[in-house]
Amino acid sequence: xxxxxxxxxxxxxxxxxxxxxxxxxxxxxxxxxxxxxxxxxxxxxxxxxxxxxxxxxxxxxxxxxxxxxxxxxxxxxxxxxxxxxxxxxxxxxxxxxxxxxxxxxxxxxxxxxxxxxxxxxxxxxxxxxxxxxxxxxxxxxxxxxxxxxxxxxxxxxxxxxxxxxxxxxxxxxxxxxxxxxxxxxxxxxxxxxxxxxxxxxxxxxxxxxxxxxxxxxxxxxxxxxxxxxxxxxxxxxxxxxxxxxxxxxxxxxxxxxxxxxxxxxxxxxxxxxxxxxxxxxxxxxxxxxxxxxxxxxxxx
Amino acid sequence: xxxxxxxxxxxxxxxxxxxxxxxxxxxxxxxxxxxxxxxxxxxxxxxxxxxxxxxxxxxxxxxxxxxxxxxxxxxxxxxxxxxxxxxxxxxxxxxxxxxxxxxxxxxxxxxxxxxxxxxxxxxxxxxxxxxxxxxxxxxxxxxxxxxxxxxxxxxxxxxxxxxxxxxxxxxxxxxxxxxxxxxxxxxxxxxxxxxxxxxxxxxxxxxxxxxxxxxxxxxxxxxxxxxxxxxxxxxxxxxxxxxxxxxxxxxxxxxxxxxxxxxxxxxxxxxxxxxxxxxxxxxxxxxxxxxxxxxxxxxxx
Numbered sequence: 122x123x124x125x126x127x128x129x130x131x132x133x134x135x136x137x138x139x140x141x142x143x144x145x146x147x148x149x150x151x152x153x154x155x156x157x158x159x160x161x162x163x164x165x166x167x168x169x170x171x172x173x174x175x176x177x178x179x180x181x182x183x184x185x186x187x188x189x190x191x192x193x194x195x196x197x198x199x200x201x202x203x204x205x206x207x208x209x210x211x212x213x214x215x216x217x218x219x220x221x222x223x224x225x226x227x228x229x230x231x232x233x234x235x236x237x238x239x240x241x242x243x244x245x246x247x248x249x250x251x252x253x254x255x256x257x258x259x260x261x262x263x264x265x266x267x268x269x270x271x272x273x274x275x276x277x278x279x280x281x282x283x284x285x286x287x288x289x290x291x292x293x294x295x296x297x298x299x300x301x302x303x304x305x306x307x308x309x310x311x312x313x314x315x316x317x318x319x320x321x322x323x324x325x326x327x328x329x330x331x332x333x334x335x336x337x338x339x340x341x342x343x344x345x346x347x348x349x350x351x352x353x354x355x356x357x358x359x360x361x362x363x364x365x366x367x368x369x370x371x372x373x374x375x376x377x378x379x380x381x382x383x384x385x386x387x388x389x390x391x392x393x394x395x396x397x398x399x400x401x402x403x404x405x406x407x408x409x410x411x412x413x414x415x416x417x418x419x420x421x
Numbered sequence: 422x423x424x425x426x427x428x429x430x431x432x433x434x435x436x437x438x439x440x441x442x443x444x445x446x447x448x449x450x451x452x453x454x455x456x457x458x459x460x461x462x463x464x465x466x467x468x469x470x471x472x473x474x475x476x477x478x479x480x481x482x483x484x485x486x487x488x489x490x491x492x493x494x495x496x497x498x499x500x501x502x503x504x505x506x507x508x509x510x511x512x513x514x515x516x517x518x519x520x521x522x523x524x525x526x527x528x529x530x531x532x533x534x535x536x537x538x539x540x541x542x543x544x545x546x547x548x549x550x551x552x553x554x555x556x557x558x559x560x561x562x563x564x565x566x567x568x569x570x571x572x573x574x575x576x577x578x579x580x581x582x583x584x585x586x587x588x589x590x591x592x593x594x595x596x597x598x599x600x601x602x603x604x605x606x607x608x609x610x611x612x613x614x615x616x617x618x619x620x621x622x623x624x625x626x627x628x629x630x631x632x633x634x635x636x637x638x639x640x641x642x643x644x645x646x647x648x649x650x651x652x653x654x655x656x657x658x659x660x661x662x663x664x665x666x667x668x669x670x671x672x673x674x675x676x677x678x679x680x681x682x683x684x685x686x687x688x689x690x691x692x693x694x695x696x697x698x699x700x701x702x703x704x705x706x707x708x709x710x711x712x713x714x715x716x717x718x719x720x721x722x
Binding site for chain 2: 225
C-alpha cells in the first residue's frame, strides 16, 4: 500500500523536489551574482537579475534576425549580460561616492526599471519563445522521470559555477577580486586597481548571470517581462539564506528555494506558492540572519 | 479640470506613502515593506466602508492602525537584522502581504451584487466618494488635509527631541547606544509610525481609485516609497514633497507626450539623479544655504 501525505505519494514528493532542485540551479547562479557583487562592493545591485534576463533577451533579439542554434544563443546571452553588467557598474557605482549607499541602491532600482521597460518596449510586452536543448529527452526509471532540458539546465549552471570558482580561486584576477573584497585599502597599496577589479567582477558576474537568464528562458520555454521581479527576489533569497557573501551558501540557498517552491506548488497552488517562499525568507532573516553557514556577518 | 484635481490626489497620496518611508529612513533603515502596509490600509479601509458601511475617516484610521500594529509585531524580529538584510527582509514581507491579498476572497451579496475583495480580480466598487456625492475637488482637498496634517506632525517631530533621537540612531548606532538610547525601541517605533502612515495612505488610495488589486502594491510602489525621501534628501520633509512633484508631476505626468519612451526614460532619470545628487535634492549644503538666506532676510528687515 502506498503511503500518502496530504494526498500525494512519496514518489510525487521526490519527483517534485528533484524537479525543483534542478530548476533551482538558476536561482543559485543569480544568488551567486548578488553575493559576489556584495562581496567586493559591500552594496546590493538590485539590477543584477534584470541584467541576466536582458542578456537572454538580447540573444533572443539576435535570434529573430538570424537563426541561431541554441548553444550559440546561450553564449551570446552570456556575453551581452557581461556588457550590461559593466554598464550597471558605470551608471550605478563608478561615479556615486561609496559613502552614499542609499544612492547606489536606488540607482540600481532605477536601472532595474530601465532594463525592464527596455524589454517591454522591444517585445511589446508579449512573452517570447526561447530555445531549449534536450527538451524531447525524458529519462525514466519506473514512475520517476527527469526532464532532459531541466537536467541540461542544471549541468550548465554547475559548469558556470565551477568556472566561476576556478576564476576566483585559481587565477590572478580572482586573487585580486578576493583581496579587494577583504581589504580594499591594502589591495590598493599593493598596486591593485580597485576600480578595475570591481568592474571586472561586474562583468564576470554579469556573464554567468547571462547563462542563468538563458537557462531560465530555456526551462520555462518563454521569456517574459514578468520574470524580472520574481527572479530578483528569489536570487536575493538564495543569497540571503546562504548568508550574503558566501558562494557555497548561495548555491545551497538557490537549490533549497527551487525545492521549496515546487513543493508548495504541489501542495497548494501556483498562486500561493510565492507567498510561502516569501514567508520562509522572512523567517530565515528574522531568526537566522547569518544564513545557513552563517557566522555573524561582518557586513551589516 | 477633473484631470488636474485627479493629479493633485495622486500627488497627495504618493506624498503620504513617501513620508511613511521617510520616518523609517531617518533611523537609517530602508524599508521595502511600505507597499505592503499600504495594501493592508487599502483593503481594510475599503472593506469597512463597503461591507460594514462605515464613514471613511474611522475606516482609514482603523486601516492605518492595523498596518501600524502589524508593523510593530513584524518590527521586532525584522529589526534584529540591519541595513541590507533588513531591506531584503522587508522586501520579502511586503511581497508576502501582496500575495496574501492576491489569494484573499471575502465577498458578500448585497442588492443582487457580489461585493468585497476577490483574489486576483481585486476589490472593485469602493464607492464611498461617489455615493456620498464628493466632487473631485473635494476629494483632493480631503487628501491634502491629511498630507498637511502628517507633514506638520513630522515637521514638529523632526524639530523635537524625538527627531533628534531618530537621527542619532540613523547617523551612528554605536554612539546613540552609548548615550543610552534603546535602539530596538526607537527603530520599532519608527517602523510602527511608518506602517501607520502607509496604512492611512492606502486607505485614501483605495477610495479615490475605487478599485484596488494586488498588483497596485508591488515592488514598484515600494520603490517609489523609498525613492521619494532618498531623492528628496533626508534633511527635511519638504524634500519628499519635492521629489513627489518631480517624479509624479514631471517624470510620470509631464512626459506623457513621449508615450512609450517615457517609461524607459523614467528609470534612466532616477539613475542620473542619483549620480548628480547622491544625498538627494535637499542635502546639507542646500539646507545651510537656505538657512543663511532666511537669516539674512531677517537681519535686513
